[in-house]
Amino acid sequence: MTDVDVAVAGGGAAGLMTALRASLDEDLVVAVFEKSTREGCNAAISSGSLAAGGTRFQRDAGIEDSPQQHADDILAASGDEEWRPVVQALCEVAPDIVEWIADTGYPMEIGTDMPRAGMSVPRLHTDTGRLGGARLVRHLRGLLDAQPNVAFVDESPVVGLLGSAAGISGLVVEQNGAREQVTAAATVVATDGFAADPFLMAQHLPHLGAPFHGGTSTNTGDAIVWLTGLGAQLRNMGSALRSGLVVVGHGTRVSPALQFNGAVLLDTDGLRFVDEEAHGYSSMAGILQQQPGERAAMVWDATAMAATVASEMMRDSLAAGAIEQLPTTAALAARLEISAEVLDQSLLPRAGRRRLAAPYHLAWVTHGVLTTQGGVVVDPAGRVLGADGNPIPRLYAAGGTACGLAGPSSDGYSSGNGLLSAFGMGWIVGNALAGVPTSHPTHQRSTS
Known part of the structure; x- marks a missing residue:
């Protein structure tokens, strides 16, 4: 048995950001368990474009934007007003995330040449050279490797959770054919969606027919089974x-x-x-x-x-x-x-x-x-909500595990929503676990 302070299931965009931010508290021991970096994650095969409203990159380009305008655009497309608290929480931190990533040495620019339907102003931020999400994931994993209080454990799929709806105490991981329990004060489930699982796709998204699957093979929706077993609520499962x-x-x-x-x-x-x-x-x-x-x-x-x-x-x-x-x-x-x-x-x-x-x-x-948008219901702090609507103690969800921002229909997806949801909730959860402000003092910006 292994004991850590923060156990993270999944080493994609959400898991990486959660661990990076949680590791700001040097007294915390953080462990990230990744199914397979060889198979990859959806962030790595994405364009790596980050949607954010109110960044210094936009201001330098003469673009007026704000987190509120960003949230309003997303909700106009999705029609999902019930999800506004989560959308607004993510849009509020998005500029800080973009600027923080840039300040770590990642070459960032505003994509003025990347117009998208439903986007009132240019707000996709991308790497100079346009090399895509793999470059961004490599950069973040490099930052994580430099953190002495973080262990990134590859080829170690999470196969279950420890605990019950009364509270979660860690993960069960599989390594070299053997299962090991990892106890933790906080557990973050940041695995991906279920687009690569034929059974879940047929159950929740039969109206899509037989589309080409452009995501990774690891998108098997494992967490859906664990979390519904705890009574966690699911939402917008027919959206992708x-x-x-x-x-x-x-x-x-x-x-x-x-x-x-x-x-x-x-x-x-x-x-x-x-x-x-x-x-x-x-x-x-x-x-x-x-x-x-x-x-x-x-x-x-x-x-x-x-x-x-x-x-x-x-x-x-x-x-x-x-x-x-x-x-x-x-x-x-x-x-x-x-x-x-x-x-x-x-x-x-x-x-x-x-x-x-x-x-x-x-x-x-x-x-x-490419990936699914339905998932478990979380509050704006990333806490998983149980059957009674209250947070399940010590359990958080982010990335493809959590309900996304497209609303009940795939038509409601706005460009950049995927990484916004993954990085945004990772940022929020990780900061809370480390006890640092959600908006970092060195990355404040005007919202006017």
């Missing part, structure tokens, strides 16, 4: 982070900024069927699911390519040969097997938007699911 930008036959994705730079979507008859700028990539997945063949042709030009090619999604798709280039309108029409007249009509720009010009780029896209 989806993508309507998955390239057919390749599994890569194209940039969500394409449609804001003129890209159009055409059905299998070459007809335009949606206002591309009116939808985020999660809600676009549902629209593509209803199309013949559950796919569509995305067409864009050199101007749109130049505006988006720096993203890791576009680099991956180009490297995979997932994007075609057609030199003329006639060549594009022939490739789509439609008449030039139909194509000309479909490429007519909507009011206020520009017309695409040859040469063109083409990718056939379909719908996929």
Whole structure:
């Protein structure tokens, strides 16, 4: 048996942030048990973009934003007013998280070239060079490795909790085929969602059909079983982070900024069927699911390519040969097997938007699911709520374990919600365990 002060299940974004912040109290012994860094976590395969309103990066770019405006945008998309206390708590700490990460030496900038549906101002913060979430996860794990009071234990899946609804006293982990009990004064469950578990997907998300799974294989929803066994409440289990930008036959994705730079979507008859700028990539997945063949042709030009090619999604798709280039309108029409007249009509720009010009780029896209958004109910402090609505003593949840921010429908997902929820709740829980202010004094900012 091992005894620690803080036991964390899961070493992804939420687990890393929880441990980093909790370790600020040098008297605490923190242990993080990770199922498999080899298999990876969703944060590592994400774009690594952090949504925050009211940062110094936005102010330097002349962008007026605030945590309140950020929260209002999220809730306008999700329609989930009941979840406002949690959303507001996460949005309040988001600027501090972005600035703290930057101050640890991570190269951060505001993505003014990353427009997203439902985002009233640019607020996605990303690494310079756009190398994606793997770079961010490596950086945070490096910071954690330098903490003398933290142990990060890899290839050690958590298989259960110690205790009952009256209180949790630690974890059960599996190492080298043997099980070990880890007792702790505080237990944080920061495992991921359940998008890789066919049974849970069929139970909670049958309406998604059979989408491409773009998440990691470790997203098996293990914590759902443990926590429901304690009487923990579940919420929004029919919601997921989806993508309507998955390239057919390749599994890569194209940039969500394409449609804001003129890209159009055409059905299998070459007809335009949606206002591309009116939808985020999660809600676009549902629209593509209803199309013949559950796919569509995305067409864009050199101007749109130049505006988006720096993203890791576009680099991956180009490297995979997932994007075609057609030199003329006639060549594009022939490739789509439609008449030039139909194509000309479909490429007519909507009011206020520009017309695409040859040469063109083409990718056939379909719908996929990246991770789930449903999970256990937590309060704004990250405490897991039991059947009676009260916190289960000494138990916290974050990341894919906790209910996300998309609301009851996948259409309510706003870009950046995943890392906002994971890092935000990790920050809140870790700070509370370390006894430090939620908003660090050196990272205060104006909310005006």
